[in-house]
Amino acid sequence: MPFFMLMIIGAAAGFLATRLMRLETDVPTTVAIGVFGALIGGFILRALVAMLGAVAGFVGAFLGALALIWLWKTYIR
Template identity: 65%
Template sequence: MTIVLFLIVGIAAGFLATRIMGLNTDPLTTIAIGVAGALVGGFVLRTLVMVSGWMAGFVGAVLGAILLIWLWKIYRR
């Protein structure tokens, strides 16, 4: 059940992050960005802020996905 919730949060975070950053990607890329962002942002945010719960994971996932999109845009040039 935890993996399914993790994927759902990652998908939602990827969708939200791509819309915030104005990136037009296919669904598979959006999901990959969200899940990677959930890994990066979720763990970093939980470690740094020491906040537990799924909401902290979601916020971290969105922030992590935005960070990945930003890095992708910079290094893609």
């Protein structure tokens, strides 16, 4: 099942990426671009989260605090 999901998501991602980059490819090439792009992107994301775990937590906390302040100023005051 994960293989089929990878193929479906890869096909969709490859389609969007080839259209965004204005690249005309056939269907197997589009799917391959999407699948390999998903593998590379997933690896890079995992590496960034592993290296920047504390920084990512800080950024998330900061953005959450900003959202809370905006909600407070907008709806409570």
